[in-house]
Amino acid sequence: MEKILEIDDLHVHFTTYGGTVQAVRGVSLYLNKGETLAIVGESGSGKSVTSNSIMQLIPSPPGKIVKGSIRFKGRDLVRTSKKEMRAIRGVDISMIFQDPMTALNPTLTVGDQLTEGLKQHTSISTDSAKQKAIDMLRLVGITDPESRFKQYPHQFSGGMRQRIVIAMALICEPDLLIADEPTTALDVTIQAQIMELFSEIQEKTGVSIILVTHDLGVVARVADRVAVMYGGKIVETGDKDAIFYNPQHPYTVGLLHSVPRLDMQEAVLQPIDGTPPDLFAPPQGCPFTARCAHAMQVCANVYPPATNLSASHQVECWLQDARANRAASLMKR
Amino acid sequence: MAIYLIRRFLIMIATIFVIATLTFILMHSIPGNPFTTQDRSTSEAVQENLNAHYHLDEPMLIQYGIWLKSLMTFDFGPSIKQPTETVNDLLSRGFPISAELGMWTITIALLSGITLGVLAALKHNGIIDYIAMTLAVLGISVPNFILATLLIQQLAVNLQLLPAATWSSPMHMIMPIIALATGPTAIIARLTRSSMLEVLTQDYIKTARAKGLSPAKIVIKHALRNALMPVVTILGTLVAAILTGTFVIERIFAIPGMGKYFVESINNRDYPVIMGTTVFYSAFLIFMLFLVDVVYSILDPRIKLHKKGGS
Numbered sequence: 001m002e003k004i005l006e007i008d009d010l011h012v013h014f015t016t017y018g019g020t021v022q023a024v025r026g027v028s029l030y031l032n033k034g035e036t037l038a039i040v041g042e043s044g045s046g047k048s049v050t051s052n053s054i055m056q057l058i059p060s061p062p063g064k065i066v067k068g069s070i071r072f073k074g075r076d077l078v079r080t081s082k083k084e085m086r087a088i089r090g091v092d093i094s095m096i097f098q099d100p101m102t103a104l105n106p107t108l109t110v111g112d113q114l115t116e117g118l119k120q121h122t123s124i125s126t127d128s129a130k131q132k133a134i135d136m137l138r139l140v141g142i143t144d145p146e147s148r149f150k151q152y153p154h155q156f157s158g159g160m161r162q163r164i165v166i167a168m169a170l171i172c173e174p175d176l177l178i179a180d181e182p183t184t185a186l187d188v189t190i191q192a193q194i195m196e197l198f199s200e201i202q203e204k205t206g207v208s209i210i211l212v213t214h215d216l217g218v219v220a221r222v223a224d225r226v227a228v229m230y231g232g233k234i235v236e237t238g239d240k241d242a243i244f245y246n247p248q249h250p251y252t253v254g255l256l257h258s259v260p261r262l263d264m265q266e267a268v269l270q271p272i273d274g275t276p277p278d279l280f281a282p283p284q285g286c287p288f289t290a291r292c293a294h295a296m297q298v299c300a301n302v303y304p305p306a307t308n309l310s311a312s313h314q315v316e317c318w319l320q321d322a323r324a325n326r327a328a329s330l331m332k333r
Numbered sequence: 334m335a336i337y338l339i340r341r342f343l344i345m346i347a348t349i350f351v352i353a354t355l356t357f358i359l360m361h362s363i364p365g366n367p368f369t370t371q372d373r374s375t376s377e378a379v380q381e382n383l384n385a386h387y388h389l390d391e392p393m394l395i396q397y398g399i400w401l402k403s404l405m406t407f408d409f410g411p412s413i414k415q416p417t418e419t420v421n422d423l424l425s426r427g428f429p430i431s432a433e434l435g436m437w438t439i440t441i442a443l444l445s446g447i448t449l450g451v452l453a454a455l456k457h458n459g460i461i462d463y464i465a466m467t468l469a470v471l472g473i474s475v476p477n478f479i480l481a482t483l484l485i486q487q488l489a490v491n492l493q494l495l496p497a498a499t500w501s502s503p504m505h506m507i508m509p510i511i512a513l514a515t516g517p518t519a520i521i522a523r524l525t526r527s528s529m530l531e532v533l534t535q536d537y538i539k540t541a542r543a544k545g546l547s548p549a550k551i552v553i554k555h556a557l558r559n560a561l562m563p564v565v566t567i568l569g570t571l572v573a574a575i576l577t578g579t580f581v582i583e584r585i586f587a588i589p590g591m592g593k594y595f596v597e598s599i600n601n602r603d604y605p606v607i608m609g610t611t612v613f614y615s616a617f618l619i620f621m622l623f624l625v626d627v628v629y630s631i632l633d634p635r636i637k638l639h640k641k642g643g644s
Binding site: 055057085086087088089090091094095097098099102103104105106107108109116117120121152154165168169 | 535536537539540541542543544545546547550554555558559632633634635
């Protein structure tokens with residue numbers, strides 16, 4: 001399958017008065033054409049920073065990509081000039097942000113905001129831009145798009161606004177859509193509708209999607225592959241089924257256990273005890289060591305190398321390392 | 334919209350009526366009348382004749398009625414101290430000059446204040462930011478009459494670049510406008526900067542950047558419009574401040590505007606002129622505040638002046 005995006009060893013640092021935050025510490029991932037990759041993890045794990053890096057939207061200063069490459073259709077976005085990057089944003093790669101209530105400019109009409117990107121990047125006439133925007137609004141399920149076109153964001157509900165944001169992101173027919181927690185600010189019924197919309201749009205347009213979320217329910221619904229992030233690193237990545245039915249990293253297991261289930265017998269959820277690592281001074285070894293029930297001496301000192309469990313399932317954990325089995329069998333003797 | 338305008342107009346009339354009444358009460362609660370001041374040479378009989386001529390011997394309520402009548406007909410009668418001229422003459426002669434000064438001031442204050450504020454916000458914590466904000470603090474702290482005298486001393490007396498006073502050519506206008514506009518410019522610059530900084534962190538700015546728009550377009554189309562809301566809000570107060578500023582500045586630069594008549598009329602207790610200028614100033618200010626509200630609703634579609642229509 002053709003890889004549309006390849007991130008290799010990405011490091012992103014933020015310089016603050018309190019020191020340097022190492023938000024992303026060596027992330028490598030890829031995205032195939034037409035598939036949906038979900039990046040999951042708790043707050044501060046670096047998933048949003050990773051997705052913003054692809055768009056080169058890290059506020060700089062304080063943020064800086066210190067190492068690594070992001071190859072999009074063979075082109076390294078880290079080394080692309082600002083001007084060239086502007087021609088890529090919105091056209092080849094689009095982004096959807098978390099809160100639809102604030103993602104639209106309150107003083108401009110929805111139609112204006114929909115068409116301005118189109119007008120910026122193509123020499124389209126005002127009339128055909130309008131027609132395209134109206135078609136787009138219809139595609140995302142806005143009724144009566146002709147009159148809605150002239151309205152302002154405050155005249156729409158939250159779910160409607162997120163649909164408009166999605167229409168805005170798709171209007172230039174991008175190859176890659178990055179959705180940064182697109183459903184977090186919406187209520188549950190609307191969440192389901194929006195996720196359904198994503199699937200529909202992917203079917204119609206063949207767009208590749210990176211979905212950043214901490215909601216595993218959303219992941220289960222739409223993702224093809226999942227990357228689990230923790231402490232600025234991808235600790236486990238694999239097909240959706242492998243992650244959900246055969247999780248190998250203790251953090252992934254903990255994450256799955258902390259989701260409420262209908263078939264759950266116990267009355268309480270199992271949270272992951274402890275707090276995420278301090279990324280001002282990230283631990284030398286595995287960042288999950290302090291919270292891991294299976295932590296060993298080696299975990300605190302050396303970061304585990306990636307272990308291939310199958311062609312698509314990878315985990316970075318000493319428990320899965322080939323040497324761990326050997327050690328275990330030695331101990332048994 | 335029509336209903337709103339009519340309602341708003343009625344409220345404006347009521348406000349002016351209240352101001353007129355308060356002015357009347359205040360004016361007459363000061364002991365004495367226009368003829369009791371310096372000139373003691375007039376005889377009793379002449380005094381009485383004068384009082385009768387200006388209806389000052391009538392009961393207060395009658396005088397109030399006469400005043401209201403003159404207000405309704407926009408005819409404030411002749412000035413007491415300069416009997417050859419009516420109040421309307423003074424207003425029509427002084428107002429265009431004051432208005433010219435005021436409008437130039439507000440235009441220049443808005444243009445330079447907004448530009449400085451935006452530049453400072455875009456170069457946040459850079460050299461431009463520090464220079465602009467130092468200038469702004471200076472501009473707010475130095476009163477306009479100090480600035481005016483300093484300008485005269487330097488530009489007119491020492492360097493002899495500009496004429497020191499009066500109002501007859503564009504060259505004459507430079508110093509008064511600078512003196513009057515510096516304070517408002519500083520206020521507008523600081524306000525624009527802080528609200529611009531806030532707006533630039535908003536999600537919709539990030540959305541605009543994610544669309545691949547050019548920085549100029551993001552700043553002008555997406556950020557500035559939202560950042561100007563607080564500036565428009567204080568515009569009403571600012572107009573009032575500039576208006577009071579004109580009294581002082583007109584005096585310093587010997588500009589024959591309305592301010593001169595206003596201040597002199599109070600010293601002279603020239604009743605018709607006091608009443609005429611006060612009502613005129615208040616009507617002007619109220620109208621400006623109304624304009625500010627209109628501009629506000631144009632800038633922000635969420636604010637509606639009227640309940641029906643629009644959506």
